[in-house]
Amino acid sequence: MAIIFITGSTDGLGRAAAQSLVDQGHRVVLHARAADRAADIGEFASRCAGIVVGDLRSAADARSIADQVNAIGRMDTIIHNAGVYTRPDRGATPEGHAETLAINTLAPYMLTALIERPDRLVYLSSGLHRGGEGSLDDLDWTQRDWDSAKAYAESKLHVVALAFGLARRWPKVLSNAVDPGWVRTKMGGSGAPVDLHTGQQTQAWLAVSEEPAALVSGRYWHHLRREEPAREATDPDFQDALIERLGRLTGVPLPQT
Template sequence: MAIVFITGSTDGLGRAAARSLLDAGHRVVLHARSADRAASLGELAPRAAGIVIGDLRSAEQTRSIADQVNAIGRMDAIIQNAGVYPEGSRGSTPEVHAGVLAVNTLAPYILTALIDRPSRLIYLSSGLHRGGEGSLRDLDWTKRSWDPAKAYAESKLQVVALAFAVARRWPQVFSNAVDPGWVRTRMGGPGAPVDLDTGQRTQTWLAVSDEPAAKVSGRYWHHMRQEQPASEAADPEFQDQLIASLGALTGLALPEA
């Protein structure tokens, strides 16, 4: 049985993935952005191998999350599930970054750099990432007029590129990106066409399955099938430039193999 850390596991896809893994006998480390949110875990809390707390909008708290996970022990897999949907304004984090960039891109990067290297990494993206090319010209939206949909799409392309960059740098780790589809969650809304079980299935399978089909790296998945991502996300030059930019923004280098 595996031990799996899931970011953003108090509701939605993260909670569904946690329940699925726990029901299958795996150990799960849960994440909540605050103590109040952790209190909403209900029956999942006593079943968890641990609960870590921190707001992914804050780089300092994200680093604390990494420390808390490392104190529990080495994870077999990490599902980078947490994310925010398009926001009406750029916002400003404690480090003065755009909120969407901080949660959807910088936090997964920081956690990847600081948490003891697992055997498997899964990053949740979106089919909307295909509208996110060209972000390196103004990664943090300090020069452009704010465009919520574009900012979200860029962040989801960046996380695919991050998954692929990790696959190239760490060949001993299975690193993949997943598009769960438009799921009936608080974020997706009640009219979304995909149910929670379908939405969580691919990432939990990639996290723990011993099937040869699941033990691959540098792939983009949608509902248990591999798909071709946006060309920029699959471009090694873009991946390397993105990693360098994220390193500069966070002050953290992504370790080499």
């Protein structure tokens, strides 16, 4: 059985994926933004392999999360599930970054670079990533007027490009991106058309399945089917430029091999 770390797994899609994987007999390490959220997990925590705590808007907390995971041991799979949708303004993290960028892009990048390399990586994106092209000119929203929808789309483009860039750079790791659809969560709202089971199914399958269809890398998935992502996400030059800028913004280089 595999051991899997899932960010943002106290509720919503992350919790649903964790529940599915635990029910299959796998070991799951949970992540909570704060101690009170960890305490709210209740009995389910006793069925898991551990829980780490930290706020992904903070670079210091992201480093702490990586340290906590590494102390538990090497993961077989990491699912980068945590994210935010809209923010009323740019905001500012302790390091001065836009909050959407920090949580949705910088944090998964840092965790990828700092946690011992797993066999599989899964990044949660969105179909809205197709509206995010052109972000490298002002990655951190220091020059443009704030646009929450555009910032979200850009961040979700970033994680697809990161997943694909890692598939090129780390050929022994299966690295994929998933669009779970518009799911009935606190983020998606009660009117969303996709139920939690369907929304979590693809990432849970990619995390552990030994089916030949799941043993691929550098692919974009939606409801267990491959789809074509935005053109920019598939461009190696964009992937490399993005990774280089994320390294400069965070001060964390991505291991090359």
